[in-house]
Ligand SMILES: Nc1nc2c(ncn2[C@@H]2O[C@H](COP(=O)(O)OP(=O)(O)OP(=O)(O)O)[C@@H](O)[C@H]2O)c(=O)[nH]1
Ligand SMILES: Nc1nc2c(ncn2[C@@H]2O[C@H](COP(=O)(O)OP(=O)(O)OP(=O)(O)O)[C@@H](O)[C@H]2O)c(=O)[nH]1
């Protein structure tokens with residue numbers, strides 16, 4: 001990292017280290033530092049405090065999104081269908097339970113659907129959460145077609161006048177095309193049964209994952225068209241800076257963050273808070 | 281990919297017999313970038329580049345060879361040496377039951393690795409016992425029991441008991457029944473969760489495992505360093521298992537884990553099925569990291 005005008009090399013290197021270690025990635029870090037150099041060129045003299053403020057502002061501009069300013073719980077039809085997908089072990093099943101709680105706390109009725117027909121005890125895991133929440137759950141026969149289970153769950157939700165249907169899917173690597181086709185089929189089936197369905201498609205990302213999250217976001221987005229990211233496991237030491245690159249390149253906003261293993265550990269994404277934590 | 285990029289970067293710098301500082305620094309800028317893009321930790325990459333720089337400067341360059349190739353070879357060899365070392369096998373030498381404890385962050389693949397290792401051991405004629413020491417995750421016991429059923433390995437589940445007691449009881453049962461290998465599947469936890477890390481320390485003290493394996497996701501980012509440091513400091517790991525290597529993560533975490541703990545990567549998970557366990561090949565990993 002070379003020094004630039006009134007930005008000395010050592011300070012720039014410190015900023016670079018903070019960003020890289022926050023999993024922001026090489027390319028996005030370079031872009032942010034380049035923007036910083038331009039601003040310093042224009043401003044002439046910059047104090048260290050201003051440098052941090054400029055970086056924070058740049059990141060907030062990238063992450064800010066009008067969509068997240070809408071009513072925090074858009075319910076477009078009955079039921080409002082949320083499809084949840086992501087790579088293995090990122091926190092989908094647990095996040096779905098937490099999401100259900102948010103809706104229940106606002107007086108909505110919720111139905112859960114377990115479309116993970118592969119993982120050992122996937123039904124049992126979601127069933128325990130459903131029981132804790134006091135909500136219904138559509139389970140599957142292991143080995144059944146997940147799209148058929150999704151279809152049955154949607155019909156049930158429509159018949160019972162349920163407000164929100166949340167669909168849990170099996171974890172899968174984005175590089176496995178047959179598994180990605182399976183997801184596309186689930187989405188098609190939902191879309192045929194209800195207009196604009198699924199109304200939300202969330203990608204659950206693990207905050208401890210590095211640059212591979214970009215590849216995950218790209219391929220899941222190509223397959224499904226994502227409405228938002230749920231960044232789970234942000235209660236550890238990882239900063240999840242990868243969402244900046246994802247927003248910058250794919251324009252996918254972060255909708256929620258997971259901050260623990262219990263039902264209350266899900267929050268709507270707060271850009272200011274997130275950027276503050278990145279530099280703490 | 282890296283060689284191609286370096287070849288174009290160094291195109292105009294024809295090494296005259298030896299690698300100059302200028303050529304080496306130019307090449308290593310690209311190497312460092314490749315490593316960071318592969319999720320190698322910032323500090324680990326810095327240290328690695330510094331070591332390679334010292335080895336590379338002044339190196340001979342044959343007339344028939346491009347300077348980029350020489351640098352990449354030095355980098356690749358150094359990476360292989362760092363990643364490699366001891367053979368990747370389980371230490372089954374103890375008389376009586378060998379106790380293998382699996383630890384790691386939430387969702388890294390521990391329960392699946394427990395099943396994979398159990399199948400691997402059973403197919404080598406070892407009488408194996410799986411132990412459900414995760415009492416927190418909903419249906420954790422069911423999950424492990426189902427895996428055990430799939431591969432015909434018994435599973436010890438004791439509802440209502442605490443993990444330390446479960447592991448102790450399982451070890452007793454293993455001794456009574458002449459079981460060769462006991463696999464302890466623990467709950468995922470943060471390296472910064474004092475209480476949960478203390479639980480692992482307590483299990484270790486009570487049961488004295490022969491192997492403590494850190495199960496880590498191949499796509500782990502910069503924090504691989506911190507989690508490895510903490511788990512190793514408290515438990516003195518015997519090795520690492522890198523999971524989900526069947527994806528397209530470059531796997532720089534492997535270098536970080538190895539650099540920080542000095543412990544061998546013993547196996548890699550190459551899929552969701554229980555037969556998807558492979559030994560770790562340092563040269564393949566090095567090529568993957570460098571891209
Ligand atoms: N600390 C913490 N742990 C989490 C969070 N979200 C999920 N977990 C844990 O991560 C592990 C995996 O969670 P799951 O909900 O089973 O993940 P999944 O994506 O459904 O996994 P697969 O279905 O196997 O792909 C569990 O141990 C959860 O308790 C979070 O926000 N914070
Ligand atoms: N593709 C792939 N998936 C894997 C691999 N290893 C584990 N998984 C998947 O990763 C997810 C999490 O695996 P688990 O074994 O439940 O992880 P865990 O560490 O026990 O999770 P917790 O107990 O909640 O901390 C599951 O969907 C597994 O099928 C692997 O090598 N490749």
Ligand SMILES: [Mg+2]
Nearest residue numbers: 092093116171
């Ligand atoms: Mg799940």
Ligand SMILES: [Mg+2]
Nearest residue numbers: 390391414468
């Ligand atoms: Mg487990």
